[in-house]
Amino acid sequence: MATSELRGTLRIDAAPGAKRFQGVWLEHADGTRWVIDYRARDLWTWFADHDVIVTGGTYAPQGQAINAIHFRIDSLRFARPDYGRGPYLSMGPEQLLAGAFVTETALPGSKLAGSSWGAFVDEAGKHYVVVGEEIDPRRGAGPVSVRARVLEPDMSYTARTSGPDLWVVAIEDETD
Numbered sequence: 001m002a003t004s005e006l007r008g009t010l011r012i013d014a015a016p017g018a019k020r021f022q023g024v025w026l027e028h029a030d031g032t033r034w035v036i037d038y039r040a041r042d043l044w045t046w047f048a049d050h051d052v053i054v055t056g057g058t059y060a061p062q063g064q065a066i067n068a069i070h071f072r073i074d075s076l077r078f079a080r081p082d083y084g085r086g087p088y089l090s091m092g093p094e095q096l097l098a099g100a101f102v103t104e105t106a107l108p109g110s111k112l113a114g115s116s117w118g119a120f121v122d123e124a125g126k127h128y129v130v131v132g133e134e135i136d137p138r139r140g141a142g143p144v145s146v147r148a149r150v151l152e153p154d155m156s157y158t159a160r161t162s163g164p165d166l167w168v169v170a171i172e173d174e175t176d
Helices: none
Strands: 004-012 024-027 033-037 051-059 070-078 088-091 095-105 116-122 127-131 143-153 165-174
Touching: 095 127, 127 143
Parallel strands: 033 070, 127 165
Antiparallel strands: 004 024, 004 051, 024 033, 051 070, 070 088, 088 143, 095 116, 095 143, 116 127, 143 165
């Protein structure tokens, strides 16, 4: 499968249909559509109904599949980055990271004092805020390998901690 760059509009079906399929699509200006996911995960809703530029390629799914061209997205960014539009400007490719889930707490005296959030600390010590509904980042300590996407935050959208966020797609290996 060759990697290519495409421009289109990210669309999400209004409601789940048969077999809970709620398609997420990349729609080209000429009406051509490629399915990119079978579920309307938060990851996609942040970019829904906007022109985006993606890299990736078509693939043949294994097992039962929707009768449509499938497109694997490696990276995604807004075609026209309007700052302040939403929480993220882009997302990177899935990657395998080793590290641990932790709970981080805001410093006393800060605007967020007393609040906490789930985070992932990789083997190199880099901290990521964990976002999305797929994984509970407060589920306990221990070494873990995850498949995840790094999200580039729009720092003009809202006050937040600095640095990238992490969308954990799946836990690959867990050792306690």
